[in-house]
Amino acid sequence: MKTLLPFLLAASAFAQTATISDTITTPFGGTFGGTVTVSLNSPALAQPLYSGSVTLSGWTQTVTVTSGAFSLTLYANDQITPGGTSYTATFAPASGSGWKETWVVPSGATTIRAIRSTTAPTPAVKFNLSQLNQNSATLGQGIRWNGTAWEPTANVQAVVHIFAAGTEATCNSSTRGYVVMVQGGAGVADTLRVCRKDAADAYAWTALY
Structure with a gap:
């Protein structure tokens, strides 16, 4: 049948x-x-x-x-x-x-x-950000995991992207705000840079140290 x-x-x-x-x-x-x-x-x-x-x-x-x-x-x-x-x-x-x-x-x-x-796979659940409710968050806050649940926080840690010298991403409107660690070669110190826009609307990596 x-x-x-x-x-x-x-x-x-x-x-x-x-x-x-x-x-x-x-x-x-x-x-x-x-x-x-x-x-x-x-x-x-x-x-x-x-x-x-x-x-x-x-x-x-x-x-x-x-x-x-x-x-x-x-x-x-x-x-x-x-x-x-x-x-x-x-x-x-x-x-x-x-x-x-x-x-x-x-x-x-x-x-x-x-x-x-022999085993059942685990479903990979996906949610759009628009599906998350406010949950007491205020303007400008992000979210963090407190060990039990997601909660609003004003202290969102930046993600540092690591690149070898000469391979870092282009600084533009898409990477604005990116923080990168550029690895120095032998005898050269690493540098920390941020992608920012200046008053002339030009984008460039600015060294933090």
């Missing part, structure tokens, strides 16, 4: 799917009979889920397996954003105990044995 998950119904040419086709055989030479329930792992931890131009949601689908014949189409995990998603497949045989497997599905046609995984 071939089943298409409900959240695949809005599929477009930009989304990559994979068809898993296999014959499930028991260790005793017979074929599996029962159901396999497939669900997308931890969708709430990987929002927003999408593949190409298709918006995905968490869903569960049960496939009835007769004489070992299994076929199901899923979105490929390597095409889902954020990365790190996987599927859980719960096997329930007509008789005997069931079991669960973790599947990591690549693009294209594949088999169950090719997608079985």
Whole structure:
């Protein structure tokens, strides 16, 4: 029986799917009979889920397996954003105990044995800055990690970019405010510079020491 998950119904040419086709055989030479329930792992931890131009949601689908014949189409995990998603497949045989497997599905046609995984990947959650609320921050404050949570702070430490002499970035409107440490060669001291704009609107590296 071939089943298409409900959240695949809005599929477009930009989304990559994979068809898993296999014959499930028991260790005793017979074929599996029962159901396999497939669900997308931890969708709430990987929002927003999408593949190409298709918006995905968490869903569960049960496939009835007769004489070992299994076929199901899923979105490929390597095409889902954020990365790190996987599927859980719960096997329930007509008789005997069931079991669960973790599947990591690549693009294209594949088999169950090719997608079985011993560990589930960790979703890589992404947030736009516009999604963060004010959280009592005032104008000009940045954010810092206090060991437990993010909090506003007026004391944002500058990032110092390190370059070998002659390889530092160009000072312009894009690098304005950059602080760089230029490494000196043998017998030459390192220098600390900042990219700044002068009154004539010209950009240049200014040595701090």
